[in-house]
Each structure stands twice: as structure tokens, then as C-alpha cells.
Amino acid sequence: MNYTTQMDAAKKGIITEEMKIVAKKEGMDIDILRKRIAEGKIVIPANKNHKSLNPEGVGEGLRTKINVNLGISKDCYNIEKELEKVKGALEFNVEAIMDLSSYGKTEEFRTRLVDMSPAMIGTVPIYDAVGFYDKELKDITAKEFLDVAHKHAENGVDFITIHAGINRETAEVFKRNRRLNHIVSRGGSLIYAWMELNNEENPFFEYYDELLDICEKYDVTLSLGDACRPGSINDATDASQIKELMILGELTKRAWERNVQVMIEGPGHVAINEIKANVLIEKKLCHGAPFYVLGPIVTDIAPGYDHITSAIGGAIAASNGADFLCYVTPAEHLRLPNLEDMKEGIIATKIAAHAADIAKNIPGAKQWDYEMSKARQNLNWEKMFNLSIDEEKARRYRKESTPEHDDSCTMCGKMCSMRNMNKVMKGKNINILREDD
Structure with missing residues (x-):
């Protein structure tokens, strides 16, 4: 029996090779996995042209996955250095890498990344549009935006971030409800600017069916971007954010009708006490679609330490049902991260994901x-x-810092509780000031 996408196969009762791999990794019954893919609660981003992919599932009942952002920019244009970061990220077994390249030979970097990466690859096509056409933003046509998305799909990327929810209706809500930090999403701000400069509807919203044609053809998962995500805790959970989320819920159902897999992207900067509600609202308004969050960053005052502020938020979000964490590095808000920044961001995010998996009773999490x-x-x-x-x-x-005794560390020495309790429980004496008998 033929199928077009993982969701199409799942609806038809077909078990794909990708489903078999994910079910084995997760210890999940394959029929439960197939059913949740059919319902849109789990996605397996797996572009037909990504031949080196080792598939992963994202969604309900699965391990919390993490994503690493990489890519070349005008100020830091070095393809080989970015590829070194890719190798480092893969050594840490990250499940996803997003190529956020926005300058120069983006296709060269993107295709090399797809060829070498067993991790799923995501992109944000609008970042690439200005350089791809060598045009100012205002002069790019709606068709040209879609053509860039098609090129990324053809290159083999597994998911694309598309800011389709910032339509003219959402824009009016944004204008009536002014924010401290306006629109902080890079892609969202570009789309909003294009709409304002041309007095036109968001092309990804207006021509959403054509976008779905592309995604269906290559089995690209749509990661519906949060253009109105808050860039400060002051702006969290406001009218603009919720309005966009309502639109994304409608777009999710339209995608599912075409058997296109969907993830929903989420905030952003959110105070700790609002995170649980944000997850609940997303799951409700977007019909249980997997939730992919940046952080959330729980306080705005820690530049240089935002891998920590985001790990706190990520652990809380994932423990309450978020499925996919985008890492944040110490360089967030400051500069392009280097190799060491990337490593610190990965570790912090992996800790958050694992802590959440314990809370969610994911099989095997507590055993570690x-x-x-x-x-x-x-x-x-x-x-x-x-x-x-x-x-x-x-x-x-x-x-x-080497201890005098190998069965302790330099923090406690012979007062080590583990060492002494082991001795006492065996009926042995404890000598702290003298050598052992």
C-alpha cells in the first residue's frame, strides 16, 4: 500500500520503517505509536531525501528531545567552523539540529549538513530568502518565499519553521495591545515587516495550501513558528501570543487533513508560574500537537547565563507536557555561540529534558x-x-583535586557519608583521625 507521509501511513494502518525504529528506541508499543502519529500527537520528522537520518519521534509518551541551533551569518561567515560545531553536537547525540543560516552560500552548508547528520534537520526558510534572491525584503514576492521553502524541502530538511500565524488578523491584535519588546522572533518580525511594507497578507498564510503541497511531497514536518512569542516575561501570555496560538490551532487541523505532520513552537520568556498554563493552552488550542519550546527563559536579567534560565524553564515546561526543547547557550542575546557555548547549552538542555522525563515516567528515565x-x-x-x-x-x-584516600573526595575526605555508612552497615569501626585498622 502506498503512502505520502508518516501520518498518511499511520492513518492507513501501515507500519513504516521509521515507526519501527522509533518504537524500539522508546520502548513503546508500535500500535500505540502508529495511533498517536495518526492523531497528530506524535511526529516523526523524516524527509524522503534525508538518507543519513536516524529517525526520532517527538510527542506524547516519548522522551523529551532537544534541538541545537547552528548556522552561518554575515558577521560570522565560516562554513567549516560551523561544521565543527555540527560534529560536536552529534557527538553529544542531540536529536535535532536547526540550520539558521542567513547569509552567503546557505545551500552548500545545508546540503553538507543533511548529508552528514543522522539527527533530524530543521530550517527557517525566510532567513534564507533575502540572501537567496539578493533582494531587499520588501521586493521579495509571495511565490519567491514559497520557492525557498521548496528548495529547503528538496535539499532534505526534515522540518521547517514557518510563521504562518502572524496574519493580518493577528497583526491587528498586536497593534491594539502594545508590548514592551514588540515582536522578537526574527522570522516573525521579517514577516510582519513585509506585510506592513507591502500592505499584503502573510504569504505563508495566504498560500498555506501550496505550502502543504510542498510538505506532503517530501514529508516535511511543519514547525508552526511563534512569531508573537514573548521576548520578556513582561509580555508573556498576552493577547498577541494567544491570538496567534488560536490561528496555529486552525492551521494544524488544515495540515492534518492533508496528512502533513505538525509541531507547534512556543515561548520564549515566561515567568515560572505561567509555564504550566502555557503548555496547557497550547495542547488545548492546537489539539494535542507536539509542543516545541525555546527555553522558556524564566528571567530576563542573566545574559551570559541563559543556558541556566532556559534549563529551569525547559524542565518545568517538559514536565508539564512540552515535547521538544530548543537549547539556549550562555551566548544568547550576546553573540553567535562558539563551540564551548554550544556544549554548555547542550548539557543544560539535556539535564532539563531528563529531569522532565523522570517526572513524566518515561520508561528507563529513573533507571539511569x-x-x-x-x-x-x-x-x-x-x-x-x-x-x-x-x-x-x-x-x-x-x-x-585528588583525595588522600581513593574511597572519598576532597570535599569530605574520611568524613564521607557513603564511605562511613558502608563501614558501619557492615559492623566495622570508623577511623577519621587515624589510619584504618
Whole structure:
């Protein structure tokens, strides 16, 4: 039986190879997985032209996935340096890489990325449009915007961020409800500017059916972008954000009618006490579609530490049902991240995702922590290193400060609770001031 997309196959009762791989990775019954894909609650972004892909699922009942943003810009145009970051990200087994390239030979970087990456690849086609056509934003036509999306799909990207929810109706709500930080989404601001400069409707909204034709042809997952995401906690959960989310819910249903898979992108900067409500609203208004969040960043005052502010928000969001976390690095709001920034962002986001998976009772999540606790009680340093989310750093810290006794560390020495309780529980004496008997 033929099928066009993973969703089409799922609706027809077909089990694809990608479904088999994801079900095995997740320990999920394959019929449950297929049913949730058919319902739109799980997506498997898998472009037909991405031959090196090792498929992953995103959505209800699956491990929380993480994404790394990379790409070349006018100020930092070095393809080889960005490809080094790609290799580093893949070594950390990230599930997704988004190419946010916005200058120069973007197709060269994008195609090399797709060829080398087993992780799913995402892009934001509007970033590429100005350079692709060598035109000012105002002069790009609606058809040309769609043609760039088609080129990215043809190149093999698995999901594309499209800001289709910032239509003229949403724009009017935005104008009536002024914000502290206006529209902070780069793609959203470009679309809004194009609409204002040309007095036209958002081309991705107006020609949404043509966009769905592209996605259906290559089985590209639509990541419906949050143009009105808040860029400060002051603007979170406001009229513009919610209005756009309502539009995205309608666009989700239209995509599902065409068997196009959909993720919904979310905020942004959100105070801790509003995160749970944001997840609930998205799941309600967008009919259970997987939720892909940037952070959320829980306070605006920590430039240089936003991998921490976002990990806090990401853990809370995912524990309440968000499915996919976009990493944030220490360089957020400051500059293009370097290799070390990327690593810190990945680790922080992986910690947030794992912490959420424990709360969501994802199969196997707690077992990792159980094995670490067991190794600590046994003072099995080698196993502790092997189980560490960042083994290199754990080993380095231990090596930098060597204890007198191998069964302790330089924090507690012979007062180590693990060491002493092991002895007491076996009926042995504890010598803290003297050598052991």
C-alpha cells in the first residue's frame, strides 16, 4: 500500500520503517505509536531525501528531545567552523539540529549538513530568502518565499519553521495591545515587516495550501513558528501570543487533513508560574500537537547565563507536557555561540529534558539515576564517570583535586557519608583521625 507521509501511513494502518525504529528506541508499543502519529500527537520528522537520518519521534509518551541551533551569518561567515560545531553536537547525540543560516552560500552548508547528520534537520526558510534572491525584503514576492521553502524541502530538511500565524488578523491584535519588546522572533518580525511594507497578507498564510503541497511531497514536518512569542516575561501570555496560538490551532487541523505532520513552537520568556498554563493552552488550542519550546527563559536579567534560565524553564515546561526543547547557550542575546557555548547549552538542555522525563515516567528515565546512586553508594568512581551526562568534565574535576584516600573526595575526605555508612552497615569501626585498622 502506498503512502505520502508518516501520518498518511499511520492513518492507513501501515507500519513504516521509521515507526519501527522509533518504537524500539522508546520502548513503546508500535500500535500505540502508529495511533498517536495518526492523531497528530506524535511526529516523526523524516524527509524522503534525508538518507543519513536516524529517525526520532517527538510527542506524547516519548522522551523529551532537544534541538541545537547552528548556522552561518554575515558577521560570522565560516562554513567549516560551523561544521565543527555540527560534529560536536552529534557527538553529544542531540536529536535535532536547526540550520539558521542567513547569509552567503546557505545551500552548500545545508546540503553538507543533511548529508552528514543522522539527527533530524530543521530550517527557517525566510532567513534564507533575502540572501537567496539578493533582494531587499520588501521586493521579495509571495511565490519567491514559497520557492525557498521548496528548495529547503528538496535539499532534505526534515522540518521547517514557518510563521504562518502572524496574519493580518493577528497583526491587528498586536497593534491594539502594545508590548514592551514588540515582536522578537526574527522570522516573525521579517514577516510582519513585509506585510506592513507591502500592505499584503502573510504569504505563508495566504498560500498555506501550496505550502502543504510542498510538505506532503517530501514529508516535511511543519514547525508552526511563534512569531508573537514573548521576548520578556513582561509580555508573556498576552493577547498577541494567544491570538496567534488560536490561528496555529486552525492551521494544524488544515495540515492534518492533508496528512502533513505538525509541531507547534512556543515561548520564549515566561515567568515560572505561567509555564504550566502555557503548555496547557497550547495542547488545548492546537489539539494535542507536539509542543516545541525555546527555553522558556524564566528571567530576563542573566545574559551570559541563559543556558541556566532556559534549563529551569525547559524542565518545568517538559514536565508539564512540552515535547521538544530548543537549547539556549550562555551566548544568547550576546553573540553567535562558539563551540564551548554550544556544549554548555547542550548539557543544560539535556539535564532539563531528563529531569522532565523522570517526572513524566518515561520508561528507563529513573533507571539511569538509580544506577548512578548505586555507583555512588559503592564508591565506584569509574561507573559514576561512565554514567555522567558529561563524562569528560566529571573525570577532569576528580583529577584536578585528588583525595588522600581513593574511597572519598576532597570535599569530605574520611568524613564521607557513603564511605562511613558502608563501614558501619557492615559492623566495622570508623577511623577519621587515624589510619584504618
